[in-house]
Amino acid sequence: MESSQTLKPGMAKESIADLLRRHEINPTHQRVEIAQVLFERCEHLSADQIISHVNARFAETSKATVYNTLKLFLEKKLIRELIIDPNKVVYDPNTTPHHHFYDVATGRLTDIPADNIRIGTLPALPPGTVSDGVDIIIRTRPAA
Amino acid sequence: MESSQTLKPGMAKESIADLLRRHEINPTHQRVEIAQVLFERCEHLSADQIISHVNARFAETSKATVYNTLKLFLEKKLIRELIIDPNKVVYDPNTTPHHHFYDVATGRLTDIPADNIRIGTLPALPPGTVSDGVDIIIRTRPAA
């Protein structure tokens, strides 16, 4: 399958390689491919989808490499991991501090850009639905 | 292994059976055992722990039955499912509307009783830690 027309593959790969280098990641072939899949379409993709997308392009990449690379990207703060369900873990290329609103009824995942969280800033529930409660999962780390 | 002394097994089983009946659940032997494990110690237990605890009592209960029963309890709103990690799913016998505060750094899970959520009502972060963001997972359902 051909690469999409939206980005010039050559220059895109260059800047992605730079991005990796800026995060102290050795930009190998496979890593660039994986990063490109993640950043090109700015969606939240699962490991599974990433494997499919990468292998639909040029390179054959093994499952182990994709998992290794995602873990590396996580450590280097290039992406964030988002656990929606035990069988639905997705990766978020947006590393600016932000929050996520996930509605299990509709499957819709919304980004909340604020850092000033109040219930009033959340999107309204779809009409005719009620909430049993909100699970707030806060991901902390030692201050740098 | 003997049953604990804290509850009279007979009457406890009676009231638990009633609880199940009130939720339109046929109170079989195994279901009562599982419910008893969940409600006796009012902790958040994983499916794994529930299997161990049930089998440490009297009854031998198969893995499939425990999973079936937990799914049934969920449908009947007897318990809530709490996804902390892909490999850490626990069940909460407290069905009053409330929220959860989980700190991945400490592993501590706190109940937030309010229905008026504001960031100010959350426990303070441990000193020396910062947050990369908060994932708010809201579990909705059609209004009754």
Added chain:
DNA sequence: CCGCGAATTTAGACACTGTCTAACCCTCAC
């Protein structure tokens, strides 16, 4: 008490996601 049909339970096979291992490959310095 008997026996029937429906509901429930069961063991074990299966699927899925992610991890691990040990071998291989590629590059680069010398």
Added chain:
DNA sequence: GTGAGGGTTAGACAGTGTCTAAATTCGCGG
């Protein structure tokens, strides 16, 4: 060319949960 080290790989493995088909139990009318 050669050795060292990082990166990649296939496939085995582990944990969690689902499925299936058979066996058991239960409710209940006769």
